[in-house]
Amino acid sequence: MEQDVQKFKIKHPTVEDAKAVTDLVALCDIEEIGEPDITLSDVLDMWNSIQIQTDAWIVLSSTNEIIGYGFVEVTGTSRMDTCVFVHPEYKYQGIGTLLLKKVEERANILAKGKDGEQRLMNQIPFTNNAARNLVEERGYQFSRLYERMKIELEEQPNEAHLPEGITLRSFKPDHDEEPLFSIYDETFRDAWGYTKKDYSTWISQKKGEDYDPSLWFIVWKDTKPIGFLMSRLQEDGLFIDLLGVSREFRKHGIGKALLLHTFGIAFQRKQKAIILYVDTDSLTNANRLYQQVGMRPHSQTAVYMKELII
Structure with a gap:
């Protein structure tokens, strides 16, 4: 694995990389759920809320194509969130592990000095067994399942x-x-x-x-x-x-x-297309409400949690 990873270059992105990152994530979405679930605006909004020069990474191929992407975002006083994406044609070459190491190292730095437990949440397509196995090997525990629900208005x-x-x-x-x-x-x-x-x-x-x-x-x-x-x-x-x-x-x-x-x-x-995400174990039974208005499950995302070392 490590020998394969040495073929690639990892660095922090610049704003000029946003379109290529969007294309990469969309490609991963298509493989997992059959359609893109991201826009350029989504990436730019995300980058507006994090320091990409320290909290986001891209992996480049030998031809300088972006084939991996990951980030960590502080989303609350005791919570951080992350997602890692690997180009479908470059899976099983250690890229996901490389990005996760960078994410976790940075998350631990961000957690230092904070009061109470600090948790890192990792969102993974439910059907991506390889990614789920990877995070479980790194000490993450399954916490929640979210459904992507959708309706096409007629x-x-x-x-x-x-x-x-x-x-x-x-x-x-x-x-x-x-x-x-x-x-x-x-x-x-x-x-x-x-x-x-x-x-x-x-x-x-x-x-x-x-x-x-x-x-x-x-x-x-x-x-x-x-x-x-x-x-x-x-x-x-x-x-x-x-x-x-x-x-x-x-x-x-x-x-x-x-x-x-x-x-x-x-x-x-x-x-006509309306989309949202809902916790399948919502205390308010929100998924029932969405079904009542005609929305139907389209795909599922697993959330894994890891306690950070502070």
């Missing part, structure tokens, strides 16, 4: 009725940022893997290249935010990034109303 959806006194409104830029963050922070405390986030960092990351405030919605009870949905347009359709409802107001049709309203906006914009 007609304009009907709006769902909300209980009396509850209203759904579009997000108002430069006005609703703090209420939006407060309802996100409240509702996602129930989610597995949640860690406290900094308001200014979180909102700046969400306002990336694909930011469209007309695709963000908040549900209000008088002046109190009780639910929200954040989505964005991608090349392959509309992606629902986050959806949450206050515990007190769950099972009142608010999540369904947010989804159907968003579906309607997407259909009007001639975006």
Whole structure:
């Protein structure tokens, strides 16, 4: 393995590498799930939230083709996330191991000085047995399964009725940022893997290249935010990034109303494909809600966890 790895060069990417990295990840997606699940904007948004000169790596072939990519991102006070990608034609040559070593070395540096346990989460296509075996050999433990769910809209959806006194409104830029963050922070405390986030960092990351405030919605009870949905347009359709409802107001049709309203906006914009990811063990049974509005599982991602040495 090590002898094979010596044929390749590993370095940190530059912004000029973003398109080639996108193409590599899309190629891996096609092999695993049959279609790309990434855009150039996704990569640029990610790179806007990490230091690529220290926290991302690319592997180059002898002809300077990008054949491997990995990164580590601090996503909370006690959590980091990583993904590693290897060109399908260059598998089993030690590239994945090389990238994982770089990721883990950097994650351990980032973890130093932090309070409490620090966890590194690694996301892998569920069907990629070789990658799963690799991370298990390196001490990761299986933690969660996420489903990629999708619907192709055939007609304009009907709006769902909300209980009396509850209203759904579009997000108002430069006005609703703090209420939006407060309802996100409240509702996602129930989610597995949640860690406290900094308001200014979180909102700046969400306002990336694909930011469209007309695709963000908040549900209000008088002046109190009780639910929200954040989505964005991608090349392959509309992606629902986050959806949450206050515990007190769950099972009142608010999540369904947010989804159907968003579906309607997407259909009007001639975006018929709607995509999202959901934890199959969601405490709120979110996957049932998505099935009720017609979404169906498309592929699965396994999340593996490793405790970092600090």
